[in-house]
Amino acid sequence: MRGQVLDALRAALIDGELVPGEIYSGPALGERFGVSATPVREAMQQLALEGAVECLPNRGFRVLSRSPRELAELAEVRALLEVPVMLRLARSVPADAWEALRPAAAATAEAAAAGDLPGYAETDRDFHRAVLRLAGNDQLVQVAEELHRRAQWPLPGAPRVRRADLVADAAEHSALLEALIARDLPVVESLVREHFAGSPG
Template structure:
């Protein structure tokens, strides 16, 4: 990775002596408008622990310790944690403290804790008093239930759109469908998850219903979290098969073949993971 490049989480890193080396962001001057984060309290400094959370005995978080820009730091941390969940870097059933994660990202525990609270609301983690946050353990039944709900929500919308949306609008989504194929070819679950979600959101956005898009994205994100005992890395062939369904579905939408759209969309969600 070149100096100033981004890792899979979108966080910038630097190289020194052949390895990724974290750089703790400089503290802003008083009145500097570029800073969106309050100064670090002593208890929030990386590695010091905070609010009774202890780092000893917990599993190490894999990957380099990247640099997080101070601007919009909370949003960056939230995205990085979501990516780590999908990639399986944060293991189901394991407990992670905000100070330990903050040390990895080169920030205080405060933005990490705030991001984890958001993930708690989303159902990805749960609070463990005086320890941190445990990644929720999920099984096949929950995944099947999510797929069923997504099908009930999205398939009728796709069928309605198939009858109403002009062909040229569907053609505009071709790059997104092709992007899912390229992402699947990488074999990276996190990369594919982003492309997959972008395609589905673009399809649903043609309905003009923002609430629908938001709810569908939340369900989609939940469906992408790893299962207990599942493979750390999904088979590249499975990702490619899923991505190929996007292009086939788009072809049917362009052709206004409602019957084929119904069949493909139903099968797509039946095999969703």
């Protein structure tokens, strides 16, 4: 139950249903999702660890506001972490291993075409996780996924991400696979840096 509520809350955050700066009570959210307040509070504790909300004793949970600077800093850190790894993988991972990731890239394209922002956020993380797992470093995967998730919380007052932006972002996954298969290191580096800088998810 906690996992289902956590997924629902994450989707509501990404979709802008839970508004930055607003305070939400556990019982009210429990009623909204048809569950008791306990799994909501447990899920919110996890979201607090992820930097999405802050706990307010006896009041509930405030959705934290993000700034463009914070998102730019997250993009920079993600690039510092993932670009060297992807360049190393591009030199060593065989083409058939990259081919096996095409379904993951296709899943992001399907979510983008449907305009499903929460679905896109999830499949985007799935794709990046699958790439980084090829490095064989579980700690890397865990840290990168936490940074990725933090980068997906929207800016306060920002317009909803357009479907065209999601489609363009998803297309970069397929282009990255092609570059990795071809071991085209300059293109790999350029695509990853641009992906982080302009990613809607």
